[in-house]
Amino acid sequence: MSEAGTLTETPQQADRAVTIFEKSVPGRRAVQLPPAEVESTPLDQLIPSHLLRETPAELPEVSEPDIIRHYNRISRRNFDLDTGFYPLGSCTMKYNPRLNERVAALPGHARLHPATHPADAQGALELMYLLQESLSEICGLPTVSLQPSAGSQGELAGLLLTRAYHADKGRNPTKVLTPDTAHGTNPASVTMAGYEVVKVATNESGGVDMDDLRSKISEDVACLMLTNPNTLGVFDENIAEMASLVHEAGGLLYYDGANLNAIMGQARPGDMGFDIVHVNLHKSFSQPHGGGGPGAGPIAVSDRVEPFIPRPQVIKTEREGWDAYFDLDYDRPKSVGRMRGFQGNFGVFVRSYAYILSLGGDGLAEASRLAVLNANYLKTRMAEGRAGKYLPVAFDRHCMHEFVLSGAPMKKELGIKTLDLAKRLLDFGFHPPTVYFPLLVDEALMVEPVETEAKEHLDEFADAIEKILEEAESDPGIAQNAPYTTPVRRLDEVGATRRPVIRQPR
Amino acid sequence: MSEAGTLTETPQQADRAVTIFEKSVPGRRAVQLPPAEVESTPLDQLIPSHLLRETPAELPEVSEPDIIRHYNRISRRNFDLDTGFYPLGSCTMKYNPRLNERVAALPGHARLHPATHPADAQGALELMYLLQESLSEICGLPTVSLQPSAGSQGELAGLLLTRAYHADKGRNPTKVLTPDTAHGTNPASVTMAGYEVVKVATNESGGVDMDDLRSKISEDVACLMLTNPNTLGVFDENIAEMASLVHEAGGLLYYDGANLNAIMGQARPGDMGFDIVHVNLHKSFSQPHGGGGPGAGPIAVSDRVEPFIPRPQVIKTEREGWDAYFDLDYDRPKSVGRMRGFQGNFGVFVRSYAYILSLGGDGLAEASRLAVLNANYLKTRMAEGRAGKYLPVAFDRHCMHEFVLSGAPMKKELGIKTLDLAKRLLDFGFHPPTVYFPLLVDEALMVEPVETEAKEHLDEFADAIEKILEEAESDPGIAQNAPYTTPVRRLDEVGATRRPVIRQPR
């Protein structure tokens, strides 16, 4: 709203947050239910009254038009991938094809009960089987379990497989090696699998420090968990050597596939010697991120790990009267068991399989090549001008699909932190890159431009950074107090943690 | 964007309009076509080259992510019904249920070819038949043709039926009476039907001036076109008398059903003596307005007009082996013929029939009652405070579903016009009412709050008007220069007409 013609805040800023509960008016409603069509037996004749609820849950009382207005309105308080450039490192914010939403919504998919008899769900099982086969080829490993719900569940599954693998051999190693650049889910998963995290250092070119690795390898190492290219965007050239070192010591190799988008059709984790790979279907395979899910984290495994994969597994069998019969195989005696209910995030499988069909083998390879080209181009642009001066790249070499800059000089010379830069980018209409990760790099800024972004957008982003740094040279306060144009400005996160208000008071 | 922390314009204002053509980059593309699978015969061997295009149409060259970003982004430059209150008079901006979109999109509807053999389109024909029957009951007239594409085409169809009706009787009257409050489409349709418009005056209570009407009725009058309640929101109490006057002189009565939302289940045009009614399915029957269509304008007619309705007509017949057989009847020798291709805007029929099923007879009647209640409540609120002083209601009586205010005192005393008020309302987050219509009322503001709006929204609207008038008392410039917060500010419409730029230059 403007007072007397001057803008004091943006329209969205003026429109203060009101929850759906606060819009409630007693007696309002949206739903009309179908008639029960049966006797209106009092409830306490069906269920003993001491087991019944005494007061109804305080849900909102709102009409249908109110609901749609409420959520449409607050939806516009989100920045989304269809609004603009979203170079969030490690997240592969690639375009989400709407075709995939269309096919996922077909009633044969969307309205299929997970306990449908396999004979009546052949289309779904075949689709899962075909996705397994595709991921197997992409990862270079013979067997795929689609069950895990996301990357981190894939990790945990993989570590439990590792445990089962060793146990089956009568071994009980206790340690898992992870580079210090690893994503937070890796160590968290290691702990949940009952292992101890042992950190491995990073060398000067961004890869694993081989000496440090060698010094830590022992019979007590269950596996090495690696992201390759790693979170610095660097492909570890010593991978073959690492693999043989770990294997020789009896350990397994786990591949965090969050960065698979760099290497599809170029190189395969299986060929690098990995035994277990998880793939984030919500990254390389275009499942929309949904504001934080859903995703899926299938795992691909080598033959020696195969007996232990979660059950049930989709298999192709022969059956009289059928060209091929797809079934759920529960009869896997060495399986670790279930990671979750039913068969996994099937709706995600449909989208990712549609994506694989759309791109094809050629298209996937091309996508990776263009992702890497975009990253290197943007890295080149960031080496120019003020960015080159204040925001040096952490490891100056060709990167893969992403690269990491350090804001340390910027902080020192201009007095603005990476966080300030990120917040100021919001005013320029960009989603900032990932900040303060990997931890190894001081004031890190992790940039992943993905293949679905046009060159213009990369240039605009580089120009915006230049502009912000220029501004900061004359007035660092601009960035320090940014953003100015977003629906809300910087928020008090400390206060939120100190006195948590995490639900609407009654 | 903000310069050094002060807002100079809103983010949307800063984001200047760029067309999809301007985003074109040679060689970019979104589509991949299926392979032709047949020989690549050179085109000029199939079609003589002088009939072929020499240079391709300059369509945009853009990727799919660019397309979705472009249209999502510009979509947010629209105010829509799901954003807020939209009391656009005469337009019945009621909530558009998403259920209706869902059922319209079912493949049995959306992917049904209009030339499908009737035996293979029984569901569609039955739906049309059921909608005909429902509208017939709501209008109180025995026969319904769904063909017209919108209200104005319904009007023209009705007038051509009128012509055919008279011709069939060997008559050739030349005049059509319309009140001076009539919507612009009425006189335009009259001309297109080859008739002459004769205006009838409005009396002091907002109805037709009966003396003026009597003086203009003659054998040369083909019909009287009436909106009832009319565009002032007033129900004409003399309707029965008017009907008999016109009928006695051999004329027909045409009902413009744009305002049917006031009287569903309360009174029926047929019972008032009308012979022809058009219904705007995009008003009373919840078809979304789509930024200016699609809609549909079915007509309901009396028995004497029935022989002349457009063809084909959906009919229910008996056929061996079928419970009932629905067919397209082309064999209507007295029909005026077609108003358009195929069977009409079927997708609109699906939505409106779903709406009728959802509300039912009881719900439609209730909707009208609540629409009228809302209008009278808001009218009452507008009679208070400054609105009451500067914006008097044009006809001070209970209104039906809408009412008209006059901004004349406001203009005189505060120096702000109805247009200024409307523009300032935009800053308050409201879509303004219809302005400068009906022409009869000086500085008219026509307010239709519809039944799907909650009381709070009406109150907020009244409060905003009060606030604007208060502001204007101290500084009329605020409204005169409004809006300030919209994606663009007041636009140069005169310049646009003088030097029309109506397409992207090549």
Next chain:
Amino acid sequence: MAGYTPATSEDQAAMMAAIGIESIDELFAQIPDAVKLGRPLDLEDGLSESEVYKRLQTLSSWNLNTEEVPSFLGAGMYDHYVPAIVDAITSRSEFLTPYTPYQPEVSQGGLQVMFEFQTAMSELTGLPVSNAGLYEGPSAAASAAYLAMAATGRKGLVASRGLHPHSRETLATHAVGFGATLTEVPLADGLTEAKALEAAIGDDTAALFLQNPNFLGSVEDIAALGEYATSKGALLIVQVDPMTLSILKPPGECGADIAYGEGQPLGNRLDFGGPSFGFFCAKQEHIRRMPGRIAGETTDLDGRRGFVLTLQTREQHIRREKATSNICTAQALNALGAMVHLAWLGKQGFVELGELLARRTDFARGQIASLDGFELLHEAPVVREFAVRSRRPVEELLHMAPDPGDSAPHLPVYPLGRDYPEYEDSFLVAITENRSVEDIEWLVHMLEHGQAGWGEHIHDHDEDGNPVETELVEASQGARS
């Protein structure tokens, strides 16, 4: 009754108190008792959302849609693939729910779309002026006639018999109101007869209507056919299938004054015939006689680029009985669908699609022409639709069962008999990119069966009943791997 109305009984009581009434009935007192309904409407009571869904889902399942069986129906509406982004964009509330952009400051989205759409249609037709859309194809013919009469002051309309029968009938309906006469020019060998055309044109001819490709699918020589008419001062008006403008010479380069057509093939689903949209383009000199909305570019008072509805003095809400058209609500959302589809096809893809259509159509035409019992109705060049003559009566041929009493489905091709009694033995076959070569081969196979009377051949393949449906399903779903 659905929860679309928020007024609780407390809300209602508060509102009534403010108004000063005791019951809502008082507000309806202005309706004379004599015309009050005084009883409930004789309609069912309202249903829950799930019941409505189920009921309409059931009704819809009785229709044979183009996902179930490959459809070769055309005749102006075509089963093209509508890309998913069209739905994603047109279903956004911001496009779906506003009305006509009367307040341009808060309607820049819709107005910019209109401007872009006008640009695209102008590109397709090769004419400089486009409006933002009309209802659909045939009624756009009537709009064109109205413009032509106003522009020339004449009353004669001449139309090729190759003009879509719906357009001709719609023109005839409107001609009564316009006070115009309508003369038809016959076809010969699938094309408009040039001699007869010249004979039909006179000093009172306001316009000549041609269609390209014409209703039988033939590509006409518009420039040659139109020359005489324009030399006589008539307007040359051409109805075009926008998809074929990817490869055919645009009407603007053939001397046309007006090009209009049915927009459905662009980004609009079939919907059993509507809603779709009509487009309407013309030479510069007709700009102030155009029907419908037109968006124009301008600037706001701070100098920002913006768009408005322009040249509104043509329109009914300003000019009333002197308006150039009575159109008000049109088909904005459908035009948006077209614009998105065209952007998706893009400059190159659009041409490639046209080429694909022409080549697959040529293949299908050749295959069917070589079947026993069939021959081409004409040999004229075609793009995406062609006419075939059958030895066996068409209604029997298409009803996919040996006995006319059976409730078997019908082969989805367009019989010409109703519109052209002279071609009662013929039907149209239309091709889109959705009709694969496998689908075409299925059609060929079905036509063979049909020509043979459906009986024996079928029993060759299957002995336990209802074999045609089985084949239909197979063909539409592909063989099980």
Next chain:
Amino acid sequence: MAGYTPATSEDQAAMMAAIGIESIDELFAQIPDAVKLGRPLDLEDGLSESEVYKRLQTLSSWNLNTEEVPSFLGAGMYDHYVPAIVDAITSRSEFLTPYTPYQPEVSQGGLQVMFEFQTAMSELTGLPVSNAGLYEGPSAAASAAYLAMAATGRKGLVASRGLHPHSRETLATHAVGFGATLTEVPLADGLTEAKALEAAIGDDTAALFLQNPNFLGSVEDIAALGEYATSKGALLIVQVDPMTLSILKPPGECGADIAYGEGQPLGNRLDFGGPSFGFFCAKQEHIRRMPGRIAGETTDLDGRRGFVLTLQTREQHIRREKATSNICTAQALNALGAMVHLAWLGKQGFVELGELLARRTDFARGQIASLDGFELLHEAPVVREFAVRSRRPVEELLHMAPDPGDSAPHLPVYPLGRDYPEYEDSFLVAITENRSVEDIEWLVHMLEHGQAGWGEHIHDHDEDGNPVETELVEASQGARS
């Protein structure tokens, strides 16, 4: 290959020039040749959008979905009616395409939804703390166990056999990693055996897991069953079906420390089992041990209300190996669907729906119990699902054909044999508001036929083949008027 990548060859050339390379291959030089693939992937080449659509549409048509046949399958996922506004809202780009709200200034939409969702789940469960959602039900059980172990420092997990078999199996899988032991408590007469339960609980018991209603549909007396465990210092953890919390006493009022469950019944389609979401609520004292994201309310530096991700020091990206959970990407969009559904149901409608389920279920249970060859597996009170014992072997009963070799579809009820060998002769029947009395009567009719061996009865009704499918279709589509 689809047009998702905008780089033209000119773009590529310009980028390569800027980087200073001649070929993109140079960028891949860092990958040692030994591990380079060096051949194309052995996958098909990319398909056009229409081909992909057709292929997946075909695959999907081989699944028997709940629109084709009334489904009585439940076992944790239910065919409720998902209102159309859920799709309308969740399909908006603004909700569909962003990631986790790491930048709260531009993520207020998503964060506010989380805050609202937390409020709703807290209301349903009667527990003050809710997170923003987990993956789904059974894995939430593992999260609860992890919390309980950390909170109590103990390692024993005790679970009722009435806990969903998938939850028990998931717990067992994770227990290996957690170093926990899992003990099961048997059922008797459909309910958790109280005596055995007490016996199973010891000093090292971290948590007792119950489910309400339990897997056999029975309403358990959670408060009574839980008392002993909590008195021994174990946490009481209850898996709940959120839809039944409309009428059942919330776990928070039964002494539960944690309530979690599968969220699918709220606003999520079946999707053959996912994606849906898990919810997780707890007592205040557990707030800093919660797994997953939590949104909290705060203010911005101008004092505006706003929301942020809070208590992040629990999480993996901050705490790494010491995190309370490894979860990162979860199911935000699915939780939004639930929130919209719950707002649509509203305070009153939610209760009415619970009542409707209980009453229709009671009706269906009574009908089936009275059939020859069937009896109830237990008589305990139920809300929306119940277990039935059949004389005829279940697999034969459900395969709707006289001959096991036929490829007939299966009656959609849930056979208990795989999960509970002791109930091999039984199956579950689940009811939703989508299952009308007509549907229930169809089920009763089918069960009768099934009990009789599918043969004769069917031939009574129809003599020309494949009669069961005909009946299926009829039942799902209603009689033709």
